Amino acid sequence: MTTTAANSGTTAKTPTAKSGAPGAKLNMKDRYRVMTRDLGWEPTYQSREAIYPYVEYEGIKVHDWDAWEDPFRLTMDAYWKFQAEKERKFYAIVDAHAQNNGHLHITDGRYLSALKIFLQAISPGEYAAHRGFARAGREFAGVGTQVACQMQAIDEIRHAQTQVHALSNYNKFYDGFHAFADARDRMWYTSVPRSFFDDAMSAGPFEFMIAIGFSFEYVLTNLLFVPFMSGAAYNGDLATVTFGFSAQSDEARHMTLGLECIKFMLEQDPDNLPIVQAWIDKWFWRGFRVLGLVSTMMDYMLPKRVMSWREAWNIYGIENGTALFRDLARYGIKPPKGWDDAEQAIDHMSHQFMLAFHQWNFGTSFHTWVPSDEDMDWLSEKYPTTFDRYYRPRWEHIKKLEAAGTPFKNVGLAQLCQTCQLPCVFTEPGDPTTLCHREVEYKGEHYHFCSDGCQDVFDNEPEKFIQSWLPMPHLFQEDLAGSVPDWMQWVGLINDTDNGEYVGSGDEQNFTAWRRQTTSNS
């Protein structure tokens, strides 16, 4: 009756096809192919250029999108199943952590500063990555690539949410967490990761993949998560360990996507090599600067330390990075241009950065402190060639001023780097006694940089980087008119509560008092 009406013949099945169905069990690779890649088709009613308008302007040549391999080959049913299992575990622990005052298990209240920086600086980046991967998941012109990006897009919102949820309970008891959403768009040091993610998202889809998928995920994410989460474990913070490891289980997929992406570009056309190399140079340096925040967390903010920033760099930077770039050498890829400068900076950056935070701690939504003698001995041991020589004397000096009741507070404004947005507090490669400063004139304006790496980034894309929103000059714009109290209100910072010294802070008093309640009957 009805089937004859539109019988065009192309899909008429012979009865023999029936028996082929259940018996023809596909292997994993073929099954994944029919479940993903075969869903796409060559459009004829609209042009490929109209549907995928952004895949060509960066100059990357692709001849065969089907050459993209996703080694994880997850279909949605498996994705839902495995991810749900991770989620059940995660929230069971986060609930227990909140119900049992898990925050009192941490080694010391100083540790909270690391969490505050994480929530203010890193979690919004997870959200930005979510949106960036959604765009890439639409703009790439191959199904395999799109699906891999889409899965990362949905994973990244997971990471933003699990972090906010895990840290939500800390916000109920401690200062500095409450205004993270305001700080994201306005605070001077959160501008560092914000500009990093904005830079990646405003780039084309291929550069975005090198920025986030390759440089950040593959080269740098281990440095962020693995030692930091081990640090959380050492410091009794079960909630953070849990979100960290839970997120990392997705990162393994993301890192693989980043590596597959770069191999794909390099295998598609030899003309892609110089473009990819330039992106690797740029994004390695951009990522390295963002990780400056992590170096202070590892060397200064963990009361009980796992490994130094230098040691983490040796394992996850040098050992892993060297293996990676040796592997990519077959395509003609060289290690990133800033690699040697980075290596030289490793023994200095956490100290330079922490000293900067400490002198500007009137304007940080976390507490800082002068390291104890014991801390300094540890730093001497971990940084035998630099700490005692360059940084211990400065900390000792600060300590003396504070003991005398005349602490040095820098309420002047730092010169910010036009590219990475960090204050220009770093020293010349090979000369730790000279501050590094670069200046460029472009169309009659002067721009300042913290390093050759950041100046290179600007020189390659001046029209992009003259747009940088610099948080310090904003203080003098109309709405704030140079008023520090107004600025504090604008960034959501409560003076004498969220900022300043840890010693004597509300966090210290509360943590100490609550801990005492747990060990005594009074």
Add this chain to the structure above:
Amino acid sequence: MSKVFIALQANEETRPVIEAIEADNPHAVVNREPAMVKIDAEHMLTINRESIEELMGRPYDLQELQINLITLSGNMDEDEDSLTLTWNE
């Protein structure tokens, strides 16, 4: 020369996985840390489904690894029977 590695959360589910990796990769070095186990191996590391199944006494889908995976390094290839990590040199 280059080392590949894989790191897994240390828990009951990964215990037999780690045991299987150790048995199948005599050149691998297992580092046990408080919450995680990191396994380094020169050039190549292979994880075999059958070895895990034998130790677990139940069917095992290699994709289950993802639940407890922390990080890895190397070019990855996976099918239903094995997962390998390699560096080309």
Add this chain to the structure above:
Amino acid sequence: MQIDLRTVSIEPRRKAFDHLVRRFGDKPASRYQEGSYDLQATENLHYRPTWAPEQELYDPELSRIRMQDWQVLKDPRQYYYSTYTLTRARQQEATETNFGFVESRGLIDLVDDELRTLAERVLVPLRHLAWGANQNNTFVCGYGYGVPFTQPCMYHAMDNLGIAQYLSRLGLLFGGTEALDAAKLAWLEEDTWQGLRRLVEDLLVVRDPVELFVAQNVALDGLLYPLVYERFVDQYLAQRGGAGIAMVTQFQADWFVESRKWLDATLKAMAAESPENAAVLNEGLGHWTVRAQEALLPLARLALGDDGEGALEASAVDLAARLQKVGLTTEGGN
């Protein structure tokens, strides 16, 4: 020494993050609220996109719809990643059981050949349509404004992909990879599908996120799902011994009912914002429902023969009634 921390009662210093207190008052926030509101950057965006320098990195003006506050577009299901994933994982388990049941008992082979062929021809090419929906919802998530609006679009996109994959498995049940190849050929060449394919490709070039959201999820899917899964699968096929097929498409039927709640709430909030918004929405609905209805007619006829046109008309009437409840119409704003 063992410390029993559970015995300690401590007064919290605050109940929620500042941005949630401002929005919902000084009380503990839900995980949906914590995971949805004000997470997207809104100020001091650093650089213009190199791919479209006339746009902002997050740009509410990509849509003709104007909202005072895009974050009023709450998902009534209150899905954040965890609740979404747990819900789908439960459904996935049920679907897996259904596939297992149908496979192990050879229920597809029990279906009359002619009916089976018809079901295969109607259902399997829809996997390509679902892939189009996936790309469109991914687009809306990527370029829409405000987390409460864009977040569920990502979940919806992954659902679209899941559906495309469930339909692929159904195709494999029907006739292995040959069935999938035949369905793709039909999608590319057969007359029945060309209107739909043209529509999908036309949607792939729409770059107003709300217009695309309305065209894909409300106009096209709003007509397609009732037609195919209610009228064809659950009624026509099931009554003729094809209940096994209905078992393995149960997810699609349930999903449509569930996600409709969210779509309607979103439309309602947008339309209630201003008469201008309602007019823009009506214009889009008018245009794209006409396109969808025309494109679906050959499929309706393939599926339901002489009753196809009436069934499609009935779906259109249902959709119009649904839209009326949220203050909108498919009559093109007339």
